[in-house]
Amino acid sequence: xxxxxxxxxxxxxxxxxxxxxxxxxxxxxxxxxxxxxxxxxxxxxxxxxxxxxxxxxxxxxxxxxxxxxxxxxxxxxxxxxxxxxxxxxxxxxxxxxxxxxxxxxxxxxxxxxxxxxxxxxxxxxxxxxxxxxxxxxxxxxxxxxxxxxxxxxxxxxxxxxxxxxxxxxxxxxxxxxx
Ligand SMILES: CC(C)(COP(=O)(O)OP(=O)(O)OC[C@H]1O[C@@H](n2cnc3c(N)ncnc32)[C@H](O)[C@@H]1OP(=O)(O)O)[C@@H](O)C(=O)NCCC(=O)NCCS
Numbered sequence: 001x002x003x004x005x006x007x008x009x010x011x012x013x014x015x016x017x018x019x020x021x022x023x024x025x026x027x028x029x030x031x032x033x034x035x036x037x038x039x040x041x042x043x044x045x046x047x048x049x050x051x052x053x054x055x056x057x058x059x060x061x062x063x064x065x066x067x068x069x070x071x072x073x074x075x076x077x078x079x080x081x082x083x084x085x086x087x088x089x090x091x092x093x094x095x096x097x098x099x100x101x102x103x104x105x106x107x108x109x110x111x112x113x114x115x116x117x118x119x120x121x122x123x124x125x126x127x128x129x130x131x132x133x134x135x136x137x138x139x140x141x142x143x144x145x146x147x148x149x150x151x152x153x154x155x156x157x158x159x160x161x162x163x164x165x166x167x168x169x170x171x172x173x174x175x176x177x178x
Pocket of ligand 1: 045101102103104107108109110111112113114115135136137140141142143144145146149
């Protein structure tokens with residue numbers, strides 16, 4: 001499924017048959033020189049591991065049709081990605097899905113995050129999920145603005161839920177009934 005956006009020749013598509021180039025680009029966004037694991041983007045994720053292209057291949061291969069990855073592209077370049085992730089392996093939670101989203105630094109504030117969210121929300125409804133949840137740092141202003149704009153409400157804060165660089169961090173949980 002492909003959805004076109006009017007701006008910047010931007011389109012969002014599901015990576016259902018990723019090429020080697022797709023996977024390299026996906027890897028580059030996560031582990032390249034502008035990785036969100038370092039510098040000011042450290043507020044973006046609790047992940048601590050850099051990935052390799054091979055690891056991204058395995059990550060993609062392990063996902064079924066209920067857990068798609070979408071990429072936002074312009075002029076053949078991947079500028080952001082989003083994914084629907086398993087929330088909990090227990091079958092009672094099958095109707096809940098977890099969200100990840102990431103936009104390349106140079107492309108932020110130009111509607112890419114919103115386009116990705118619109119696309120994954122549509123996919124989640126098509127797949128038949130009842131609820132989407134996400135976890136974010138309470139001080140991730142851009143993330144919070146995007147999530148509120150796209151219909152998510154705060155559930156609450158897990159205090160001292162993770163450790164980054166030897167310090168405890170709080171995590172805000174948000175949800176949206178689909
Ligand atoms: C969070 C993120 C995905 C937002 O994507 P984006 O493409 O920059 O956002 P958009 O341009 O689509 O903007 C979406 C909305 O959020 C608002 N917004 C975006 N960046 C903002 C900022 N820094 N401060 C306040 N509001 C902001 C926009 O104004 C827009 O609202 P509007 O439609 O009412 O104008 C992006 O900043 C990012 O990838 N950050 C690093 C990774 C990250 O934090 N991921 C989330 C982990 S939980």
